[in-house]
Amino acid sequence: MKFCKKCLTTDLRPNSHFEDGVCIACKFSEKEKSVTSSIKLKILQNKIQENIKKRGNRGNYDCIVGVSGGKDSTRQAHWVRDRLGLRPLLICGAYPPKQMTDIGADNLSNLVEMGFDLMLVTPAPQTASQLALESFKKFGNVNKSTEMSLFATVPRVAIDLKINMIFWGENPALQVGDSAVEGVDEFDGNSLRNLNTLTEGGIDWIEDVLGDKRYLQEHYIYPNQIEFEKSKIDIFYLGPAWDDWSNDSNSTYASLQGLTMRPGEENLTGDITNASMLDEEFTNINMMLKYYKFGFGRTTDNINERIRQGKISREEGIEVVKKYDGVCDDYIISNFCKYVGISENEFWDIANRWVNQDIFEIRDGERPRRKFEVGVDFES
Ligand SMILES: [Zn+2]
Structure with a gap:
């Protein structure tokens, strides 16, 4: 097992990639400093304009922001509405009631209080807990099925509602060094479907657990590339466009906005x-x-x-x-x-x-x- 020379990542991380003993996240953060965030914001705004042109008619919402009851959501929602000047619909692929904490529920209420439209989609609780146990046994990950449903819900609803622009916060390729999700550039989130937790082990095991309730599996399955292309879906990461995007500054911002920590x-x-x-x-x-x-x-x-x-x-x-x-x-x-x-x-x-x-x-x-x-x- 080797550690990155600059940080403390090990080469056992799935999809890790080291160059001269340095991980890709550290490599990116060096490059990062050469381009200012104001230039990056312009790049992102151009991409948004292209997306809007591609779509033609504008409906009630310009875009979807995937949220949870966590700290990044508050910041993303405000940023998309107030800095980018868009009309977002917030979508939360929510945890089943027994899994969601009171703090999480309070924080979602807080987003609604701040004037956002929020749509919650929650998986059927009994099958969710069966899948959680199977995820643990089969993958050593108690939340694999939960993560699958959180990631899948947002594009699935986007396709259903014909809203073709989706924002997520951080780019996992840059933040933690998962090279499988690297896109065309640092804003591009259309490779998110390659995230380890979504690809590992396929989806047959879900069908096996659900048995005759197989119709419920849609909740857990990420839409494929053809569905994306048909609906002209673009996923963009917000993180690269602002210079103080980080766990620490997002927490500070969110708590100033009434988030419970x-x-x-x-x-x-x-x-x-x-x-x-x-x-x-x-x-x-x-x-x-x-x-x-x-x-x-x-x-x-x-x-x-x-x-x-x-x-x-x-x-x-x-x-x-x-x-x-x-x-x-x-x-x-x-x-x-x-x-x-x-x-x-x-x-x-x-x-x-x-x-x-x-x-x-x-x-x-x-x-x-x-x-x-x-x-x-x-x-x-
Ligand atoms: Zn590193």
């Missing part, structure tokens, strides 16, 4: 920003599993961003990562077990199958233990 909970959730996964808690389990699979988790991703912005040194980052990466409190795991109907022992039996034993040691009655030093290349 989770201060002081990093010891429970492992989330050092106190602002991600406000809308549901099971993703914290995934962040822990990711850590056991790849040797890094969400803390590393957050710290990498701060290293690239020059806010923290790699050395300082290592200390924070050691403390919080992989943290996920027992109460979250116990809630998930209740949701999908398994015991906590069964949970750990399944979880331990996903631990990379080259880099972690599994011990009875304990959580897996790290064998490597954070930031130091490791051979098992």
Whole structure:
């Protein structure tokens, strides 16, 4: 396992790509500094105009903004309406009631209060929990089916409503270094369908779980390229067009706009920003599993961003990562077990199958233990 020389990403990340020992996210952030965000904003505005021309008639909405009850949504919605001067419809592929937190529901209400039109699409709860358990067993990802439905819902509704411009916030290729989703340029989100979580394992397993309720599968399946082309769908990322797009500044902005955060909970959730996964808690389990699979988790991703912005040194980052990466409190795991109907022992039996034993040691009655030093290349 190798670490990026500049940040703390490892080469075990799916679709990772290193050049001269440096990851693509770090490479991009160097290039980034040479082009100012005002030029990028113009590029984005030109793309928007092209899209509007292509469409001809304008309906009630210019575009769709995919939102959740999280922090980035507030900022994206305001940006699209107030800076880009567009009329957005917000679409939320929502969590089932048992999974969504009160904070998430409050934050969605807050968006409506701020004058936005919001459409919620929620999957059938029983099948959602069955699929969550199958996702965990089959992929070591408790939210794979949930993520599939969140990503698929937005373009699916866009096609149904004939609104052909969609905005997402961050470009995963740049933010975390998933090279499979790299588009024509940094604004282009039409390759989002190649995201690891959407492609890995195909879709047959969903059909298997749903059985005679197969008609429900549409909720989980991302529209294909032909459907996109027929409806002339463009997905654009907003992140590149503004210079202070980051987890930290989005949290600050969102809390000024009335978003509820989770201060002081990093010891429970492992989330050092106190602002991600406000809308549901099971993703914290995934962040822990990711850590056991790849040797890094969400803390590393957050710290990498701060290293690239020059806010923290790699050395300082290592200390924070050691403390919080992989943290996920027992109460979250116990809630998930209740949701999908398994015991906590069964949970750990399944979880331990996903631990990379080259880099972690599994011990009875304990959580897996790290064998490597954070930031130091490791051979098992
Ligand atoms: Zn890097």
